[in-house]
Amino acid sequence: MPTYPYIILDAEPLGNVTAPFARAGVAPTYSQRCRQWIRDCEAAGTVFIVPAITYYEVVRDFYQRKAPAKIARLQNFCFDPTRFLPLATDDLTRAAELWGMLRNQGIPTAGSQSLDADVIFAAQVLSLNLPSDEYIVATSNPNHLSRFGLPVDTWENITP
Amino acid sequence: MSLDLAPEIEKTVREYAAAEGVSVNELMVRHFPPRKEVRTPASHVQALLEQRQKEYGLPPRPDGKAHSTLTELFDAWEAEDANLSPEQIEQEVNFAEEYERRERQSLSI
Numbered sequence: 001m002p003t004y005p006y007i008i009l010d011a012e013p014l015g016n017v018t019a020p021f022a023r024a025g026v027a028p029t030y031s032q033r034c035r036q037w038i039r040d041c042e043a044a045g046t047v048f049i050v051p052a053i054t055y056y057e058v059v060r061d062f063y064q065r066k067a068p069a070k071i072a073r074l075q076n077f078c079f080d081p082t083r084f085l086p087l088a089t090d091d092l093t094r095a096a097e098l099w100g101m102l103r104n105q106g107i108p109t110a111g112s113q114s115l116d117a118d119v120i121f122a123a124q125v126l127s128l129n130l131p132s133d134e135y136i137v138a139t140s141n142p143n144h145l146s147r148f149g150l151p152v153d154t155w156e157n158i159t160p
Numbered sequence: 161m162s163l164d165l166a167p168e169i170e171k172t173v174r175e176y177a178a179a180e181g182v183s184v185n186e187l188m189v190r191h192f193p194p195r196k197e198v199r200t201p202a203s204h205v206q207a208l209l210e211q212r213q214k215e216y217g218l219p220p221r222p223d224g225k226a227h228s229t230l231t232e233l234f235d236a237w238e239a240e241d242a243n244l245s246p247e248q249i250e251q252e253v254n255f256a257e258e259y260e261r262r263e264r265q266s267l268s269i
Contacts, residue, residue, distance in 0.1 A: 006205065012263045020252035021241040031256040035234065042230040049205070061262060067255065072222040076233060079221045085209060086216035128205060140263065 002046040003159045008125050009050050010139035011057040011117075013038070013155045018062075018073040033156075040160040049135075050078045051124035052087040053117050085124055095123035098148065107147055122148035 017038060019031030028036065042048065055078045062070045078084050099119045122145065125137060137145055137152040145152045165173070177187040223236075244252065 005202065012260070015259050015263065016256070019256040020244065020249055021238045023249070029253060029256060030260060039230055039234055047202075047205070048230070049209075061259065065255070065258075070255070073237060075219065076221045076223045076225070076228075077230075079219050080227055081209065081213060081218060082206070082227060083209075084213065084218055086212045086218065088212060088216060128208060130205065 002041065002044040004046060004134065004136045006047050006049055006128075006130060006135035007041060007158065008128075008135060008137045009048055009054055010121065010137060010145065011054050012140035013138050014050060014054050014074075014078075015058040015061065017077050018070045037155055037158075037160065041158070044160040046160065048083055049085055049128070050083050051085045051121055053120045053124055055084070057117050085128070087120070087124065088127065091120065091123045091127055094126060095120045098122060102147065118144055119148070121145070122150060125150055 013034050016031040016034035019029065019035055022028040022032045038048065055074070059071060059074055062074060095116075099116060102119075125135075126148075128135070132151050135151065136158060137150050138155040138158055139145055139152055140154060142152045142154060173184055173187065177184045180187060180190075182190065228236075241249075241252075
């Protein structure tokens with residue numbers, strides 16, 4: 001049994017899946033360790049979910065850096081029927097509600113003119129309606145997502 | 161549709177229906193309501209993903225495959241990476257390090 005049946009990927013661990021593979025005798029980089037962690041989690045039975053907004057956050061960086069091979073790998077990872085959560089209009093409505101509620105509580109999550117991908121990410125995760133002990137959000141910086149009340153931790157702290 | 165009941169069972173069912181003042185059909189509905197589908201978290205999530213993908217689309221994968229486990233996917237990439245030259249490996253590692261740097265920078269904004 002995996003520690004969490006579901007792990008929702010935030011942008012940083014997702015971008016790391018396309019890292020090159022470590023060579024024998026060479027210490028793995030941070031990205032390579034992250035991808036190995038993803039592999040270990042799936043081997044333990046965890047299902048990874050990729051919200052569409054996370055895909056957007058990563059692929060835009062790859063487009064800016066003109067990396068078509070990376071884009072192809074990322075799409076092969078994300079566009080799988082067992083992993084990809086498309087963005088729905090309901091997600092945007094929920095994100096807007098969250099955005100307004102947090103602003104009214106004095107908890108801004110991004111600049112006023114920013115699209116605020118974090119709040120859209122939170123709305124997509126909440127749309128899954130999973131019990132909080134059934135999943136965790138894997139990220140590199142839990143602070144920016146924990147304000148939405150999501151169970152969240154750095155990928156390095158999540159045991160496969 | 162009919163049920164093939166043993167005569168003594170059928171007699172008992174009819175007696176219960178008569179005692180409750182309802183038809184056999186009503187008796188059956190009263191005591192055997194439609195079963196609710198058991199939705200485990202796994203079936204619930206997969207159903208949601210399928211419904212969303214049907215409604216909003218799931219783009220085709222560049223490799224043309226419909227599905228693969230991560231182990232299958234990573235094994236294929238590892239085989240591709242085995243052919244990289246040392247210069248290409250260095251480029252790849254630099255790309256990944258730059259990605260990490262950009263991500264951390266964006267989080268600190």
